[in-house]
Amino acid sequence: MEEIKLAPPPRRGGSRTRRVRGIIFLKDVAALGLTAFGGPQAHMAMMLRLLVAKRRYLTAAELLEITALCQILPGPTSTQTVTAIGFRLGGPNLAYLTLLVWMLPAVSIMTLAGLTMSYLDKEQVARLVQYVQPIAVGFVAYSAYRVSEKVIQTKTSVALMVGAAILAYTFQLPWTLPLLLLVGGLITTFRYRKMPVQHDKLPLQVEWSNFILWLGVLIAAALLGSYTRLLPVRLFENFYRNGSLVFGGGQVLAPLLFTEFVEAKKYLTPQEFLSGLGLVQAVPGPNFSFAAYIGSLAMRQAGNGVSGQVLGALAGAAGIFMPGTLLIFFLIRFWDRLKQYRVVKASLEGINAVSAGLVCAATFLLYHPLPDTPVNLILVAVTFLLLLWEKIPSYAIVGAGLIAGMIW
Structure with a gap:
């Protein structure tokens, strides 16, 4: 596949352009979330067609490298990939919105x-x-x-x-x-x-903030679940722990x-x-x-x-998706x-x-x-x-x- 290079952002109205581009990107993610059947392999094909070839948010090589990175991390590969693209396009705020729109x-x-x-x-x-x-x-x-x-x-x-x-x-x-x-x-x-x-x-220069947040949530959820014995809290902890250790996807x-x-x-x-x-x-x-x-x-x-x-469903969804997102960040x-x-x-x-x-x-x-x-x-x-x-x-x-x- 021919590599598609990203065009540089315009000098004037840059923040407005990025905001509009972010909204369009979220609409594309919503379209993927409603039509992407078939697991990570099929998701990859749809991302190449929509996010690379049509919208040019990134190149095919960049998409493949992000996917490879996500495959070595615990968590859902497709979710981490699309969230990482949102992170590159608009930082953490767009990335979290991307995660929400994709999984909803x-x-x-x-x-x-x-x-x-x-x-x-x-x-x-x-x-x-x-x-x-x-x-x-x-x-x-x-x-x-x-x-x-x-x-x-x-x-x-x-x-x-x-x-x-x-x-x-x-x-x-x-x-x-x-x-x-x-x-x-x-x-x-x-x-x-x-x-x-x-x-x-x-x-090697490492920014530890997201790792500390991932570890902190893991420990806090375990302690809170053990102390309160509330089932929603324990469910969140159970899924968060599993989501932190699942290599290989679904x-x-x-x-x-x-x-x-x-x-x-x-x-x-x-x-x-x-x-x-x-x-x-x-x-x-x-x-x-x-x-x-x-x-x-x-x-x-x-x-x-x-x-x-x-x-309980919200606790399960939040627990399973959060660790992979924090780790990819x-x-x-x-x-x-x-x-x-x-x-x-x-x-x-x-x-x-x-x-x-x-x-x-x-x-x-x-x-x-x-x-x-x-x-x-x-x-x-x-x-x-x-x-x-x-x-x-x-x-x-x-x-x-x-x-x-x-x-x-």
Whole structure:
């Protein structure tokens, strides 16, 4: 793709021009939030078409580099990418507005899905989503295949992936998965000598404010949740912690959330979890909006009705999106100098390999609650093959599952 260079801002009326440009950018982000189906890869294609080729907010090379940077951070890649673009165009204020506009459609839809799941008759819901649940497992199986295909390049990566999958499947505890990610990164750090040496390194200058804010919120939320025992506060802390440790996007998020909120805390049933995981595939925007669905269902036990569940959805959404946003604000300021170091590059091999293992384990963990019937097995396999074919969009597959549930 031909590189498109940004035109310099005009000298007169500069602040007004930037303000108008910011408004136009937010409208473009809203359009993406309402139409960007298919996950980070599809989001990238739409950003290239709208933000680069049409609007020329940045070049294709700049967009790809920002995306690569976001992929090595915990959190939702597409969300961090579009937020980082807003940061470059208009600073923190535009970046926060960008985040809000981007996530609002998906979070609203998934909050509504959580409320609907709570107040519909259980048998009606079960019939409606009976085919969406195995379809969701097919999506996870496809994600495991794609992630493994991209990041598994060495024997060490294979060993880490297999070991992580076995341990994650065996020890279904909330702290197991983050620990595996950290250990995986530490193991491959010792392979840094195999990375190419970059000479003439620039001195590293770090602005710590956003990192301190990220860490401060993490500690404060944990202490406040432990002291008050209020469920919305604890939900925020749970999602904030998970959002701070999820490398690899929504594929790795699913097993983390299943382990904590279904297996450990039992805020929702495996069937409800799978139903939401399938529905989020048919929703535009970030897959991390799944947190709003879980937060809404988790608040049912508080007995505060619809308002309480909406509060739970907001706590889940805020918790899952905030850490990645703060971290990208922190890292983008000095990334060009940090990536000169071989240790940083080497650790990513282990983190990515463990992430692939977690998604592989999630495929089996999520299938277990389903009835072991030929229909469910066929639906998992057909979903996997359709996604591999890449001709039918994900929302069409989920929509077909919902229609089938309504008919039968």
